[in-house]
Amino acid sequence: MPRNPPDPARRSERARSAILESALTISRERGYEKTTIEAIAAGAGVGKQTIYRWWPSKGAVVVEALNEAIGSASEFPDSGDVREDLKAQMRSVSAALGGPELGATFRAVIAAAQSDPLIAEALPTLIIEPRVEACKRRLEGARQQGQLREDVDLDVVVELLYGPLYHRFVLHTFDIDDLQITRVVDYVFSGLSPMEHVTGDRGELRQ
Amino acid sequence: MPRNPPDPARRSERARSAILESALTISRERGYEKTTIEAIAAGAGVGKQTIYRWWPSKGAVVVEALNEAIGSASEFPDSGDVREDLKAQMRSVSAALGGPELGATFRAVIAAAQSDPLIAEALPTLIIEPRVEACKRRLEGARQQGQLREDVDLDVVVELLYGPLYHRFVLHTFDIDDLQITRVVDYVFSGLSPMEHVTGDRGELRQ
Amino acid sequence: MPRNPPDPARRSERARSAILESALTISRERGYEKTTIEAIAAGAGVGKQTIYRWWPSKGAVVVEALNEAIGSASEFPDSGDVREDLKAQMRSVSAALGGPELGATFRAVIAAAQSDPLIAEALPTLIIEPRVEACKRRLEGARQQGQLREDVDLDVVVELLYGPLYHRFVLHTFDIDDLQITRVVDYVFSGLSPMEHVTGDRGELRQ
Amino acid sequence: MPRNPPDPARRSERARSAILESALTISRERGYEKTTIEAIAAGAGVGKQTIYRWWPSKGAVVVEALNEAIGSASEFPDSGDVREDLKAQMRSVSAALGGPELGATFRAVIAAAQSDPLIAEALPTLIIEPRVEACKRRLEGARQQGQLREDVDLDVVVELLYGPLYHRFVLHTFDIDDLQITRVVDYVFSGLSPMEHVTGDRGELRQ
DNA sequence: GGGTAATCGAGACGGTACGTCTTGTCTTAGG
DNA sequence: CCTAAGACAAGACGTACCGTCTCGATTACCC
Numbered sequence: 001m002p003r004n005p006p007d008p009a010r011r012s013e014r015a016r017s018a019i020l021e022s023a024l025t026i027s028r029e030r031g032y033e034k035t036t037i038e039a040i041a042a043g044a045g046v047g048k049q050t051i052y053r054w055w056p057s058k059g060a061v062v063v064e065a066l067n068e069a070i071g072s073a074s075e076f077p078d079s080g081d082v083r084e085d086l087k088a089q090m091r092s093v094s095a096a097l098g099g100p101e102l103g104a105t106f107r108a109v110i111a112a113a114q115s116d117p118l119i120a121e122a123l124p125t126l127i128i129e130p131r132v133e134a135c136k137r138r139l140e141g142a143r144q145q146g147q148l149r150e151d152v153d154l155d156v157v158v159e160l161l162y163g164p165l166y167h168r169f170v171l172h173t174f175d176i177d178d179l180q181i182t183r184v185v186d187y188v189f190s191g192l193s194p195m196e197h198v199t200g201d202r203g204e205l206r207q
Numbered sequence: 208m209p210r211n212p213p214d215p216a217r218r219s220e221r222a223r224s225a226i227l228e229s230a231l232t233i234s235r236e237r238g239y240e241k242t243t244i245e246a247i248a249a250g251a252g253v254g255k256q257t258i259y260r261w262w263p264s265k266g267a268v269v270v271e272a273l274n275e276a277i278g279s280a281s282e283f284p285d286s287g288d289v290r291e292d293l294k295a296q297m298r299s300v301s302a303a304l305g306g307p308e309l310g311a312t313f314r315a316v317i318a319a320a321q322s323d324p325l326i327a328e329a330l331p332t333l334i335i336e337p338r339v340e341a342c343k344r345r346l347e348g349a350r351q352q353g354q355l356r357e358d359v360d361l362d363v364v365v366e367l368l369y370g371p372l373y374h375r376f377v378l379h380t381f382d383i384d385d386l387q388i389t390r391v392v393d394y395v396f397s398g399l400s401p402m403e404h405v406t407g408d409r410g411e412l413r414q
Numbered sequence: 415m416p417r418n419p420p421d422p423a424r425r426s427e428r429a430r431s432a433i434l435e436s437a438l439t440i441s442r443e444r445g446y447e448k449t450t451i452e453a454i455a456a457g458a459g460v461g462k463q464t465i466y467r468w469w470p471s472k473g474a475v476v477v478e479a480l481n482e483a484i485g486s487a488s489e490f491p492d493s494g495d496v497r498e499d500l501k502a503q504m505r506s507v508s509a510a511l512g513g514p515e516l517g518a519t520f521r522a523v524i525a526a527a528q529s530d531p532l533i534a535e536a537l538p539t540l541i542i543e544p545r546v547e548a549c550k551r552r553l554e555g556a557r558q559q560g561q562l563r564e565d566v567d568l569d570v571v572v573e574l575l576y577g578p579l580y581h582r583f584v585l586h587t588f589d590i591d592d593l594q595i596t597r598v599v600d601y602v603f604s605g606l607s608p609m610e611h612v613t614g615d616r617g618e619l620r621q
Numbered sequence: 622m623p624r625n626p627p628d629p630a631r632r633s634e635r636a637r638s639a640i641l642e643s644a645l646t647i648s649r650e651r652g653y654e655k656t657t658i659e660a661i662a663a664g665a666g667v668g669k670q671t672i673y674r675w676w677p678s679k680g681a682v683v684v685e686a687l688n689e690a691i692g693s694a695s696e697f698p699d700s701g702d703v704r705e706d707l708k709a710q711m712r713s714v715s716a717a718l719g720g721p722e723l724g725a726t727f728r729a730v731i732a733a734a735q736s737d738p739l740i741a742e743a744l745p746t747l748i749i750e751p752r753v754e755a756c757k758r759r760l761e762g763a764r765q766q767g768q769l770r771e772d773v774d775l776d777v778v779v780e781l782l783y784g785p786l787y788h789r790f791v792l793h794t795f796d797i798d799d800l801q802i803t804r805v806v807d808y809v810f811s812g813l814s815p816m817e818h819v820t821g822d823r824g825e826l827r828q
Numbered sequence: 829g830g831g832t833a834a835t836c837g838a839g840a841c842g843g844t845a846c847g848t849c850t851t852g853t854c855t856t857a858g859g
Numbered sequence: 860c861c862t863a864a865g866a867c868a869a870g871a872c873g874t875a876c877c878g879t880c881t882c883g884a885t886t887a888c889c890c
Contacts, residue, residue, distance in 0.1 A: 010840055010882070033240070033322050036871055047842040052873065110377055111321035114314040115238020124380045132380075149401050155381075156371065156390045157399060163370025164363065170317055170377050173331045173339075174362075183363045191398025192364065194356050219862075245850060254863040259852070424835055424887070445736020447654075452876055461837045466878065521735040524791055528732035529654050538794045546794075563815050569795070570785065570804045571813065577784025578777065584731055584791050587745045587753075588776070597777045605812025606778065608770050631856065631866055657845055668868040673847065 006053050018044035019051055020065040027062055028101065032108030035062070059112040059119040066105055067126050070096065076134050082142035086161060086185050089135070093162070094176040097169050110170060132158050160188050218261065225251035226258060227272040234269055235311045239319040242269070266323035273316055274333055277309075283341050289349035290392050293368060296342070297392070300369070301383040304376050317377060339365050367395050420467050432458035433465055434479040438519065441476055446522040449476070473530035480523050481540055484516075490548050496556035500575060501599050503549070507576070508590040511583050524584060546572050574602050627674050639665035640672055641686040648683055649722065653729030656683070680733040680740040687726055688747050691717065697755050703763035707782060708806050710756070714783070715797040718790050731791060753779050781809050 022043035027035045037058050041048045055061045077085045096102050109127075113119045136154045143150065148157075164184050168174050229250035234242045244265055248255045262268045284292050303309045316334070319326040343361045350357065355364075371391050375383050436457035441449045451472055455462045469475045491499050510516045523541070526533040550568045557564065562571075578598050582588050643664035648656045658679050662669045676682045698706045717723050730748075734740045757775045764771065769778075785805050789795050 006840075012841070015841075031322065037873085038871055041842090045842075048873080049843090049875090050841065053840075107321040111318035112240065113379060114318035114377070115240055120379045124378055128378050128380055146401060148399055152394060152399055153390055156387060156394060159371035159374045159387070160367060160391060160394060163372070163374035164366035165370070166374050166377065167366045167370035170321070170373065171331055171335050172320055172327045173335055180363060180366070183360055184367060187359060187363060187367060187398075188395065189399045191394075191396055191400075192355055192359055193396045193398075194353060222862085243850060244852085252863085254865080255852080256854090256864090257862070260861090420835080426836065426886090429836075447733065447736055450876060451878085459837080461839080462878080463838090463880085464836065467835080525732035525735035527793055528728040528791070529652065534793045538792055542792050542794055560815060562813055566808060566813055567804055570801060570808065573785035573788045573801070574781060574805060574808060577786070577788035578780035579784070580788050580791065581780045581784035584735070584787065585745055585749050586734060586741045587749055594777060594780070597774055598781060601773060601777060601781060601812075602809065603812055603814045605808075605814075606769055606773055606810045607812075608767060627866075633867070636867075658847085659845055662868090666868080668870085669847080670849085671867065674866075
């Protein structure tokens with residue numbers, strides 16, 4: 001006697017968006033750990049069952065809410081200069097991570113992903129990958145314009161760029177700042193080996 | 208009539224270590240968020256009051272437990288070839304993170320640090336910084352041997368090297384593997400800009 | 415814009431009888447209080463709205479179901495000996511109350527009557543009174559044959575006879591048995607006052 | 622791993638009596654079916670768990686509350702005239718059953734006993750039997766004074782007396798009134814058979 | 829015999845209460 | 860006094876039903 005999954009066609013869009021909005025608001029106001037499904041439901045004017053029908057856990061609601069809040073807005077700029085475009089985009093990621101709006105919620109989602117398998121799956125799928133793909137598309141463009149070596153693995157390049165940001169974010173070592181971003185991009189493009197080779201244009205590795 | 212603080216002289220060492228051990232086990236098994244004081248007490252064969260008497264919060268118990276468990280940082284190898292030394296060290300970090308024992312524990316700490324300020328402070332101080340310093344010492348040695356540019360910020364270099372590993376670890380995008388490690392080190396040293404002339408030694412950027 | 419009442423002509427007979435059958439089954443199996451409209455609907459393979467369209471409450475469904483199920487009252491036997499006829503009839507009532515089928519159903523109705531005004535009205539009217547009347551007719555016959563005092567209130571006599579059975583049935587003190595029935599009838603006819611001279615026919619008040 | 626039953630020695634008397642009082646009040650005010658454990662707990666200023674710890678169900682709380690409310694007060698009067706003493710006691714039972722204070726709650730408990738095995742056991746044990754025993758003691762006294770035949774089964778006599786009251790109470794046929802009580806007692810003592818024997822003192826079987 | 833209106837099965841919806849679990853405080857008994 | 864054990868008030872958990880509502884998809888009546 002298998003439990004039928006609910007029929008998405010009958011789903012109420014009004015309820016869905018009210019829930020996501022309520023989830024984000026409450027998460028922001030009292031922190032993720034003190035966010036309860038009861039409160040999300042009350043805040044959205046919705047029965048608890050409506051949440052349990054469509055999401056498996058509090059975390060799942062919050063990831064989805066977070067994803068909608070960040071927006072699909074992450075399309076990369078393309079000014080022709082890949083280094084500057086990356087820095088600009090990384091600065092906006094940094095602002096989002098550090099800002100009071102989404103930062104704390106994003107932290108909480110990362111925390112939840114460490115023990116909740118459902119979120120461990122949703123976080124990369126829903127939030128990380130689409131933005132990684134956007135970054136890879138920009139890098140691919142740069143490669144075709146000769147700003148990037150032909151043979152690099154773009155997945156690793158993305159990790160080289162954003163990994164340092166997340167390193168600070170999750171390990172609480174330093175705040176992410178423009179200086180870190182500048183150096184990360186410049187080091188990654190120019191390399192750490194003593195310059196036996198010409199980097200071409202911008203060897204400005206100081207400060 | 209002020210509440211007298213408990214007298215440390217009368218404290219039961221047996222209870223203390225049973226609590227720390229139980230906290231660690233449960234944190235590892237079900238994640239930090241699902242770790243409850245009730246369960247720690249039950250697992251330690253101890254009354255809840257004994258925990259509340261000596262620690263202010265669940266987080267405080269867990270940091271103390273972790274601090275005792277992880278032990279001190281190991282020194283970097285120095286074979287003369289900084290790239291290979293880094294790869295070796297990163298592989299051993301990768302093995303630890305991926306292993307079932309320390310990996311799960313470390314996930315729990317990272318998760319806890321995202322919401323508990325006590326752990327947010329203890330994690331970089333006690334755990335991360337000593338290891339970063341060891342790495343920086345090795346890099347400094349490399350710099351003096353001419354394997355590293357003079358002007359780079361070593362903190363950022365450490366983040367460039369380990370950030371990609373943590374990126375995979377906390378965001379659950381891919382498993383950390385040797386290939387990633389190889390590429391990270393090589394890209395970071397050689398740079399991503401197209402090589403106008405070969406760096407001489409190891410241009411082996413394929414595979 | 416008044417809500418049109420449903421049109422009885424279009425009513426599905428299949429649904430109606432499936433609902434009544436399901437209501438009776440569930441009422442019998444888990445008791446009236448734990449009978450839910452949800453379960454009746456599911457058991458009948460019917461939408462909940464179909465029940466709410468035609469009945470105002472759970473109680474209404476159950477009375478209607480019971481009314482169809484119990485059938486009409488049977489006539490009393492008349493062997494000429496009113497005591498024996500009463501005992502015989504009371505034994506058959508006792509068997510019905512004690513039996514798993516009607517007993518459980520009847521328990522459910524009695525329970526329902528204590529809280530649902532609809533059933534509180536229907537139970538005496540539809541179920542009790544016809545049977546009381548049959549009993550009273552037999553007692554009237556006995557009176558005319560000189561087996562019963564002229565001046566007794568037959569309603570009270572019926573209660574004297576059947577009250578003890580229901581006392582055991584609803585209060586769960588003892589099981590109804592032949593011994594109780596025999597004694598009830600004999601005590602009622604012979605009286606409890608010490609016999610100053612024997613009644614002639616059946617003074618057999620022992621065992 | 623057997624669940625330890627709670628230790629009665631540690632039980633809070635304050636909580637216990639607040640719960641029973643709250644249960645009775647709410648039961649009276651909104652009816653048994655609409656009485657919820659949630660409301661009882663709130664009304665008593667008590668956690669729900671404290672109710673669930675000591676009672677298995679809502680019904681059990683209400684039976685106990687009812688029992689305390691009725692009071693042990695049921696000792697029988699002994700004026701020397703057993704008929705009058707019985708009538709007096711039956712009138713007070715009738716007043717309790719019919720009264721707005723306990724009548725509705727008692728109905729609900731009887732209803733619950735029809736489907737809840739726990740209440741089916743508690744109702745006779747806790748409430749009925751102590752009062753039946755008191756009645757039997759009075760009847761035994763009457764027997765020793767020669768007001769009652771030697772050979773009657775007192776359990777059946779009690780049922781003969783109270784059965785008719787409960788018959789009206791649970792089947793909703795008539796209201797219990799003084800006339801019924803008078804007739805029940807008189808019929809039971811004098812017997813229904815035409816008077817071939819002298820009843821001694823009071824053959825007043827009219828009206 | 830085709831249009832249309834109401835019933836049907838199904839089930840999502842906003843709610844209330846359920847019975848369980850955990851929290852942090854308070855109380856009891858024993859060493 | 861400190862310990863373990865655990866009752867306590869509070870309140871969130873995830874589930875079950877409530878009674879209402881909205882869906883297509885059959886009916887069954889009326890033109």
